[in-house]
Amino acid sequence: MEAAERWRASAGEIEAWMDRAVDMAKDALENGEVPVGCLMVYNNEIVGKGRNEVNETKNATRHAEMVAIDQVLDWCQQHKKQPEEVFTHTVLYVTVEPCIMCAAALRIMKIPLVVYGCQNERFGGCGSVLNISSATLTDTGEPFQCIAGYRSEEAVEMLKTFYRQENPNAPKSKVRKKEFSK
Ligand SMILES: [Zn+2]
Numbered sequence: 001m002e003a004a005e006r007w008r009a010s011a012g013e014i015e016a017w018m019d020r021a022v023d024m025a026k027d028a029l030e031n032g033e034v035p036v037g038c039l040m041v042y043n044n045e046i047v048g049k050g051r052n053e054v055n056e057t058k059n060a061t062r063h064a065e066m067v068a069i070d071q072v073l074d075w076c077q078q079h080k081k082q083p084e085e086v087f088t089h090t091v092l093y094v095t096v097e098p099c100i101m102c103a104a105a106l107r108i109m110k111i112p113l114v115v116y117g118c119q120n121e122r123f124g125g126c127g128s129v130l131n132i133s134s135a136t137l138t139d140t141g142e143p144f145q146c147i148a149g150y151r152s153e154e155a156v157e158m159l160k161t162f163y164r165q166e167n168p169n170a171p172k173s174k175v176r177k178k179e180f181s182k
Contacts, residue, residue, distance in 0.1 A: 009091055009147070014115050017041055017093040018150045021117075024051040024064070025095040025158055031056065032165075035158035038064040038094035040072050040111075042086050048072035065094060065102040069109060087111055095155040097148065099123035103132035107141035115147045117155035 009017075017039055024037025028051035040048040050067025054060055072090065076083045087109040092098075095117040098106060103125025106114060114126065114133070125132035126146045134143045 009113065009115060014093070014147070014150055017091075018095075018115065018117065020046070020049075021093045021095050022151050022154055024049060025155065028052045028064070029158050029162055033162075035155075035162050036064040036094065036096045038068050038092060040068050040090050040092055042072075042090045047075040047086065047090065061101065063099065063102050065092065065098055066105060068092070069105060072109075084110065091115065095151065096120050096159070097124040097126050097128055097146075098133075100125035100130050100132055103130075104140060106144055107132065107137070110142045111144055112142075113145045113147070115150060117148075117150055118152040118159070119148070 021037045021039050024039070025035040026037070028037060029035035033052040033055050035052070037051045038049065039046050048068040048071030050064040050069075050071065052064050053062040053067055056062075072086060073083055075081075076086050088111075090111055092106065092111055092114045093116075094114065097116050097118065097120035098114060099120055100123055116126070119128045120126075121128050123129060126148075127133070133146055136143075
């Protein structure tokens with residue numbers, strides 16, 4: 001709880017970083033990926049960023065957050081910093097609520113605060129489907145605090161645009177198409 005108290009981002013900071021995250025989500029959309037973009041900010045510096053790369057890499061785990069975590073690990077190595085010291089002082093800005101997988105990864109890395117845009121109604125791990133962010137899971141890292149709703153309308157619009165398009169790498173499933181063709 002103490003950690004959560006210390007990690008308050010100001011509205012101005014949030015708007016500036018979310019702006020960058022939205023740009024990354026747009027880049028994902030333009031490249032045929034699920035439009036999710038994120039940044040990891042440590043000491044007012046971007047130490048990792050990512051956008052969804054699942055189609056490009058043909059690897060279902062390459063969500064924006066996982067890409068960003070790997071970049072932070074590289075940054076730690078380059079700057080000879082302990083990952084735990086960096087991650088426990090890093091804020092994640094992401095356009096969409098992290099999914100269950102990513103929320104668990106963020107707990108394991110001990111990120112204290114996640115600022116996100118819209119809800120992830122299908123896979124959300126911060127309340128929409130499961131509440132991995134705040135659950136009592138003694139062997140899975142630390143719970144983290146969430147601030148939701150920044151730029152959520154744009155984030156939703158991008159997701160809708162993506163799912164309206166044909167995704168050439170998606171499994172052929174009528175159920176899936178129907179669900180997404182709102
Ligand atoms: Zn995810």
